[in-house]
Amino acid sequence: MTSLLTNPEFWQYLSIPVIAALIGWTTNWLAIKMTFYPLEFIGKPPIFGWQGIIPSKARKMAAISVDATIAKIGTVDEIFQQIDPKVLATHIISSVDPRIEEYVDEMMAREHPTFWENLPSSARKMVYERVRKSTPQLVDNLVGDISDNIEDLLDIKGMVIDRLARDKRLLNRIFLECGEVEFRFIINSGLYFGFLFGLIQMAVWYVYPAWWVLPFFGLLVGWATNWIALNVIFRPLHAKKVGPFKVQGLFLKRQPEVAESFCHIVTHEILTVGNIIRAIMDGPKGDRARNMVKKHIKPLVDETAGMGKALTQVAFGPTGFATLKNQVGEKAIEISKTSFTNPVFEQDRARAVESIMVERMTALSSEEFQDLLRPCFQEDEIKLILVGAFLGMTAGICQLVFVFGHAAL
Numbered sequence: 001m002t003s004l005l006t007n008p009e010f011w012q013y014l015s016i017p018v019i020a021a022l023i024g025w026t027t028n029w030l031a032i033k034m035t036f037y038p039l040e041f042i043g044k045p046p047i048f049g050w051q052g053i054i055p056s057k058a059r060k061m062a063a064i065s066v067d068a069t070i071a072k073i074g075t076v077d078e079i080f081q082q083i084d085p086k087v088l089a090t091h092i093i094s095s096v097d098p099r100i101e102e103y104v105d106e107m108m109a110r111e112h113p114t115f116w117e118n119l120p121s122s123a124r125k126m127v128y129e130r131v132r133k134s135t136p137q138l139v140d141n142l143v144g145d146i147s148d149n150i151e152d153l154l155d156i157k158g159m160v161i162d163r164l165a166r167d168k169r170l171l172n173r174i175f176l177e178c179g180e181v182e183f184r185f186i187i188n189s190g191l192y193f194g195f196l197f198g199l200i201q202m203a204v205w206y207v208y209p210a211w212w213v214l215p216f217f218g219l220l221v222g223w224a225t226n227w228i229a230l231n232v233i234f235r236p237l238h239a240k241k242v243g244p245f246k247v248q249g250l251f252l253k254r255q256p257e258v259a260e261s262f263c264h265i266v267t268h269e270i271l272t273v274g275n276i277i278r279a280i281m282d283g284p285k286g287d288r289a290r291n292m293v294k295k296h297i298k299p300l301v302d303e304t305a306g307m308g309k310a311l312t313q314v315a316f317g318p319t320g321f322a323t324l325k326n327q328v329g330e331k332a333i334e335i336s337k338t339s340f341t342n343p344v345f346e347q348d349r350a351r352a353v354e355s356i357m358v359e360r361m362t363a364l365s366s367e368e369f370q371d372l373l374r375p376c377f378q379e380d381e382i383k384l385i386l387v388g389a390f391l392g393m394t395a396g397i398c399q400l401v402f403v404f405g406h407a408a409l
Contacts, residue, residue: 012403016205016214017198019403023218023395024194024225027388029187034387036176039168054175055168062164062171066157068371069262073360074353080150082353083273089143093136095339100132107331134299142296146280146289153289156271159279163270174265178258179373182251186229193225214404215396222392223385234374237366251373252366259361262372267354268347274340281333290333297332 036052043049054061074082096103104127108116116124146153164171176183201217232250239248251258280289340346361369 013202013206015403016202016399017195019395019399020198020201020217020221021191021195023221023392024190024192024197025187026190026395027222027391028190028225028229030391031385031388032183032187036172039172052172054172058168058171059161059165062161063157065164065171065174065372066160068368069361070160070266070357071157072364072368073357076151076154076156078356079156079271079353080147080154080276082356083276083349084352085143085147087349088273089136089139091342091345092139092143092336092339095342096135096139096335097132100135101128103331103335104128104131138296138299142293145292145296149288149292150280153280153283153285154276155279155284159275159283160266160270163275170265170269174262175373177265178262179251181254182233182373185233185250189229189232190225193228194221197221197224209404211400214400215393218396218399219389219393222388222390222395225388227385234370237370249366249370252370255364255366255369256362258369258372259358263354263357263361267350267357271350271353272340272346273349274346277336277340281336293333293336 034050034052036054038050038052039055041049041051041056104124105116164174197217197220201213201221204217205213234249234251236248237252239246239253241247280286283289
């Protein structure tokens with residue numbers, strides 16, 4: 001036994017499965033890193049260098065993610081109804097009411113400072129009260145109008161895709177958090193599968209120590225460990241009984257857990273009330289939405305001015321009065337975009353939307369559900385496998401030269 005342990009050849013052979021395990025672990029770790037990083041291209045495009053597969057195709061990957069999930073688990077109208085237009089209107093009113101004097105003063109001081117400064121304080125108070133009294137009905141009508149037309153006003157798919165395409169770090173996070181267990185398994189499985197391949201490699205090398213055996217098995221380990229890991233994650237698609245055990249793809253078994261993780265990110269960081277309102281106002285149908293706001297604001301200006309119509313018409317003139325109406329409308333649009341900075345309100349509404357999305361996503365079929373994570377492996381998968389195979393072969397050559405001393409290949 002002592003002579004065996006002191007025999008250099010024994011340690012050389014024992015190193016084969018150990019090195020194969022390290023090759024498997026390293027190539028799988030690198031495959032995951034290359035999938036997500038770097039966020040921007042490093043090197044000399046288009047050939048010499050690399051950008052993470054997900055960031056390099058951010059818009060396409062975002063579109064796939066939306067099609068695989070949000071498009072199947074909630075319509076625009078359902079999401080908006082979960083936010084609850086009535087709660088939305090109440091929040092706007094509660095946000096605006098304490099600042100009505102400030103908004104009116106700001107508007108009048110900018111448009112007609114002389115008139116407003118010379119107006120008796122009692123008259124100004126009447127304006128404040130008229131605006132305050134009219135605001136609740138005005139907001140209710142406006143939110144109701146938006147709710148009735150939400151399908152046309154909000155392109156939710158475009159909104160999510162634009163956000164994720166701009167924020168590659170967030171796009172990465174969705175995949176990394178949803179597939180955290182699977183990615184860790186892929187990396188660690190390289191160690192296990194690599195060691196098993198290494199035992200076979202050791203036996204083959206003992207029987208047939210040809211120069212190509214170690215590089216070939218290195219290539220095989222770099223390629224096969226990744227391929228096996230991917231199949232264990234997504235296959236079998238449906239649970240199958242093998243003896244006393246139930247076997248199913250690792251990712252598919254975690255559907256409820258992944259649904260919670262995905263929906264939490266989407267509802268708390270993308271489909272927030274503030275983001276939705278901004279997407280309505282600044283999106284493809286933003287002109288229509290802004291005109292809707294101005295339409296509902298116009299009666300407020302007319303009614304308020306009606307308290308002293310002759311005076312206001314003389315003071316402003318017809319052009320000035322029209323400008324005032326437009327400026328009030330613009331101010332209302334600005335307020336609508338900035339009324340949802342309260343994190344407590346945003347989180348409360350996010351939880352309301354999250355609940356229905358989790359329920360729907362958990363109910364997706366396995367075929368539909370796998371589409372959330374599978375695309376991030378399918379994109380340029382061959383490149384990752386080839387890189388893994390190349391690194392494995394290189395490690396095999398190094399093993400041949402430095403461990404077994406075969407300098408001439």
